[in-house]
Amino acid sequence: MKAAVLESFGSQLVIENMPEPVLGTGEVIVDVVATRVLSYMNEVFSGERNYALDLPVIPGPGGIGRVRAIGPDATRLAIGDWVFCDPTVRSRDAAVAPDIALQGLTAAGAGGMLLQKHFRHGSFAEQMRVPTENVKRLGAITTEEASRWCALGTLLVPYGGFLAAKLQPGETVLVSGATGNFGSAAVSVALAMGAACVVAPGRNNRVLADLVRRFGERVKPVKLTGNENDDRESMKRAAGGPIDCVFDIMPPSVSTTVVRAAIMAVRPYGRVVLMGGVGMAGGAGLELPYPWIMRNCITIHGVWMYPPDAASRLIALVRAGLLRLDEYEVTAFDLDHANDAVAHAATNAGPFKLTVIRP
Numbered sequence: 001m002k003a004a005v006l007e008s009f010g011s012q013l014v015i016e017n018m019p020e021p022v023l024g025t026g027e028v029i030v031d032v033v034a035t036r037v038l039s040y041m042n043e044v045f046s047g048e049r050n051y052a053l054d055l056p057v058i059p060g061p062g063g064i065g066r067v068r069a070i071g072p073d074a075t076r077l078a079i080g081d082w083v084f085c086d087p088t089v090r091s092r093d094a095a096v097a098p099d100i101a102l103q104g105l106t107a108a109g110a111g112g113m114l115l116q117k118h119f120r121h122g123s124f125a126e127q128m129r130v131p132t133e134n135v136k137r138l139g140a141i142t143t144e145e146a147s148r149w150c151a152l153g154t155l156l157v158p159y160g161g162f163l164a165a166k167l168q169p170g171e172t173v174l175v176s177g178a179t180g181n182f183g184s185a186a187v188s189v190a191l192a193m194g195a196a197c198v199v200a201p202g203r204n205n206r207v208l209a210d211l212v213r214r215f216g217e218r219v220k221p222v223k224l225t226g227n228e229n230d231d232r233e234s235m236k237r238a239a240g241g242p243i244d245c246v247f248d249i250m251p252p253s254v255s256t257t258v259v260r261a262a263i264m265a266v267r268p269y270g271r272v273v274l275m276g277g278v279g280m281a282g283g284a285g286l287e288l289p290y291p292w293i294m295r296n297c298i299t300i301h302g303v304w305m306y307p308p309d310a311a312s313r314l315i316a317l318v319r320a321g322l323l324r325l326d327e328y329e330v331t332a333f334d335l336d337h338a339n340d341a342v343a344h345a346a347t348n349a350g351p352f353k354l355t356v357i358r359p
């Protein structure tokens with residue numbers, strides 16, 4: 001089968017013929033129809049992000065495809081089903097605190113690296129082998145629609161954060177990083193889950209105005225100045241009442257003072273979700289005051305990805321019309337142009353942009 005292979009960090013992807021994946025029990029083989037390219041894939045491939053990838057590897061975190069072969073233990077899947085492949089691979093022998101590898105992207109710790117040795121290859125290929133439990137049925141879609149359904153991979157990340165924080169309809173949310181790729185997805189997911197108000201801070205007035213244009217009055221834009229205390233007061237004012245939940249998804253380049261300005265806008269007894277890459281490249285710590293956390297009974301959730309049942313629940317939100325995939329502007333490349341897709345994704349990051357490869 002044709003695949004894009006990363007041979008070494010800092011090199012271009014090589015498009016070549018690779019052996020087809022071989023099915024084992026507890027696994028599914030999927031014909032990949034569309035897979036999204038993260039805006040920072042270039043930083044993963046250059047080695048700048050220090051993501052743990054055992055090379056050579058076919059990269060690509062999950063995607064949309066059709067079931068080609070199923071193992072003997074699959075009870076619901078059928079050949080030909082349209083599916084979303086969730087890249088969040090969890091060890092099956094540690095139910096309480098499973099190791100995690102993101103298929104075709106990275107892994108955490110020695111256990112994650114062990115998982116990655118088996119489920120190593122990702123979706124920049126004509127076929128991929130996926131753990132059965134990571135294959136989520138979509139129902140009927142057209143081949144054309146497969147590209148837009150790749151947005152699930154982005155939307156699922158903030159959905160995981162809001163599930164962890166038990167977001168309730170009618171609550172007020174602050175999305176720190178609202179003008180980014182994952183942050184804008186967080187705005188749309190919070191609204192789909194019934195948030196009454198989403199405070200959206202950012203530095204770019206045009207992007208903030210676009211969020212209001214898309215989603216209406218429930219979005220409250222806040223222009224950031226870079227002054228921690230002033231910005232926090234502006235965010236509180238914009239909310240017009242207590243902020244129940246602060247969700248942060250800033251990239252590694254952002255300083256902790258920007259994040260802290262948002263976090264400490266949360267109300268007493270509020271919840272904070274940390275999902276960004278802040279600190280992954282080093283730099284100062286978050287330095288949240290111990291007495292502030294304690295006296296205000298603040299709950300802080302660190303969240304990597306989302307629980308195993310999240311994808312099916314999010315698919316239901318899309319099917320119900322509560323979450324719209326047509327917000328996304330898609331640019332598609334074929335596998336032969338995988339390097340162009342990676343470059344395009346890097347220069348076309350930002351809200352509701354989606355770069356996909358269609359193998």
Ligand SMILES: NC(=O)c1ccc[n+]([C@@H]2O[C@H](COP(=O)([O-])OP(=O)(O)OC[C@H]3O[C@@H](n4cnc5c(N)ncnc54)[C@H](OP(=O)(O)O)[C@@H]3O)[C@@H](O)[C@H]2O)c1
Pocket residue numbers: 039040157176177178179180181182183202203204207224249250251252253254255258274275276277278303304305306349350
């Ligand atoms: N936990 C997880 O499971 C998970 C999953 C996927 C990704 N992530 C992480 O999420 C991160 C964010 O990804 P992304 O693709 O959404 O990033 P992105 O599109 O690059 O987001 C940029 C955001 O950061 C803001 N920003 C940048 N520099 C700033 C500064 N100096 N002050 C204030 N705001 C600043 C931008 O605001 P402006 O509009 O004002 O520039 C924008 O809102 C990734 O880097 C990754 O580490 C985590």
